[in-house]
Amino acid sequence: MPTKKIRVVIGKPGLDGHDRGANVIAQGLRDAGMEVIYLGLRITPEQIAEAAIQEDADVVGLSCLSGAHMSLFPKTVSLVRGKTDKDVLFIGGGIIPRKDVSKLQEAGFAGTFGPGTPIAEIADFIKKKFE
C-alpha cells in the first residue's frame, strides 16, 4: 500500500525577499519524497493560513531573514490553528537569533533551522514526526 506523501507548504511572510534557503529546502524536501507547495514571497500570515487549509498541509515552513519573524510566525500558527483541528507541524528558518528560538517553540514551532542546516536534517525531522 503506497504511503501518502507528506504535504509541505513553504512561504515567506513579510517583505523579506531572500529566498535562496526557502527554494533550496523546497527542492530538497521534494527530492526526499514530499509534496511541496511553495507559496513564494511577500505573502501575509492570512494568505499562508488559507493556503495551508486549502492544500491540506501536514507541515508549514516559514522563512524570514529580515528580523520580523516574531511579528509574523506566531501569528501564522494561531491563524492556522484557528481554522483546523489538524495537528499541523510548524517549522521555521532564516535569521532567527538564539534568544527567539524558545519563544517560537512556545508559539508552536517544532523546529527552527538556521543557516548551515543540512537538508537531510530537516527532511528527517519531518519524517520522524509522521512515523
Next chain:
Amino acid sequence: MTEQKERKPVFKTTVDGIEVKSVYAHADLAGFEPDTSLPAEFPFTRNIMPAGYRSRLWTMRQYAGFATVEETNKRYKYLYQQGQTGFSVAFHLPTQTGYDSDHPLASGEVGRVGVAIDSLQDMEELWEGIPLAEVSTSMTINATAPVITAMYVAAAEKQGAKRAELNGTVQNDLLKEYIARNTYIFGPEPSMRLTTDLCSFCAKEMPKWNSISISGYHMREAGATAIQEAAFTLANGIAYVQAMIDRGMPVDSFAPRFSFFFASYNNLIEEVAKFRAARRAWAKIMKDRFGTQNARSQSLRYHVQTDGFTLTEQQPLNNIVRVTIQALAAVLGGCQSLHTCSYDEALAIPSEESVQLSLRTQQIIAHESGVADLVDPLGGSYYLEWLTNKIEEGIFDYIAKIDEIGGAPQAIQKGYIQREIRGAAYNYQKAVDAGEHVVVGLNKFTTEEEPELELFELDEAVEKKQVARLQKLRSERDNEKVKKVLDEVRNVAKSDENIMPVLIEAVNAYATVGEISDAMRDVFGEYREPVVV
C-alpha cells in the same frame, strides 16, 4: 619524481565552477586571443585607469542603516571618523517596497534591515551635519529609486547644494530584483520606464551621479557561479543600454555613468579573473555591439561587497578571515569601491565594534600589504590569464544564449536566468551536505562551544517612534497640496513624460514614499512573481 597522489579526483574553483589542473604555463594561453593591453588601454582588462590605487585608493564604503534617521546619522558619522570615504545607505524593507512605516505590511519590519525613510523630513535629518555637496553617497534602492533620489536631491538643495555637484550612485536595477533580490513593486515594463527616466534625468542634470548600479552581487548570493554572476550582470547591462538608446539617448550621454556591483567570493584568483574578464567583456560589448569609441563609455566601473552568503553562524570569528580573502580579491581585481562585511553578519547587522574591524581590514590591505602600490599586480600569472580567458568565454556563451531568447528581460520572464541560478544553489547545498565542499567550522572542524558575541539589537520602540513621527508629519503638512501633487504623479505616470520633476515636487510637499508609490500603483499595478522552483 614527477607524480604525486592528489587530495581530490577533480579540483574546481567553486561548486559548478571551472576545473583547475595542477599547474599552468605559457602554453595554456595558446588558442585564446592574446591580450597585452596595459591599464587604461582597451579592453581595460588590467584596469580602467593608468595608475589605479597609486593615484587614488578605492572608496571605502560601508553599507549601513538601521532604526530611525537619528541612529543612522550617528553611525554614519562614526564610520566617517573611522576612515570610511563614502556613504552607503541601507533602507528598511518598507521604504524599498513602497510602504510607509505604518502600513500593515510594514509591521515588524520597521528599521530592521535599514533606516526607516518615509518622507523628505527623514531624508533631511539623515544627513544632519553631513554636507552632501562634499561627500559621495550610494543608495541601495530600486523600485522606489526615483522617489528616494528625488528626496536626496531635495535634501541636498535644502542644504544649499546644487544637484549638478552631487556625487554618488543609486542602484536602480529592477532586472536583478526579478531574478534574485525581490524588492520589485511594479511589472517589468513600468519598471524599465522608471529606471530609464531616472537615468535620463541624471544624464542631463547630475553629471557626477551614477544613475544605475547594475548588480551581480545578489545573483551570486542567490547561488550563481562566478561566470553566471558576471554574464547575467552584463546581459542586464546590455538591456539597460539598449533601453536608453531606444528612448533616443545617445550612448555616450549616459554610459560613462553606468556603474556595476559585484560580489567577492572565497576563491581568490577566480574572483580576480572574474573582475578582469568582466572589464574586458564590457569594453568589447560597448565597442562592438553599441559602437562607442569613448573610453569612459567602455569602462566598467564597479563597487564590490564581500559575499555575505559565505559567512557562517558557526565559529563567527572565522568570517574575519573569509572577508579578508574576499577584500584582497576585490582590491587585486581593481574595484572602484568596496564594502567589507562584519564577522557577526550571519546573525545580525554590524555592531560598531564589528564594523570597525571590517574597515580596518580594508585599511590594512591598503596601507600594509603593498598590493595597492601598483596596478594589476597578478597580471601575467599563467593561471590568472588563463582563468580570465575562460571566464570571458563563459560570459559570452551565456550572453549568446540570452540573445537567442530575446535579451535579458525575456530570459527573466521565461525564468531561464532564475533556473540557472537556483540549480547552482541546489548543487551547492548538496555538495556542502555531502561534505564534498568544505566550509570550515560548518561541515568540518566543528566545535560544540560557541563564543558569546555582543550582537546589534534593534530597539523594539523604533517602530512606534517612527510611526508617531510619520503621523505628526501628516498632520502638519499641507494635505491639499499633497493630494494635488499625487494626482499629478498619476498623470505623469500615465504619460510618457519623465517622472523625476513631478517626484521632486511631490517629495518637497512631504508626500510620503508609500503615498507616492500608491499613486504609481494606481497606474502601473503590482507585480506578482510566477513561482519558478
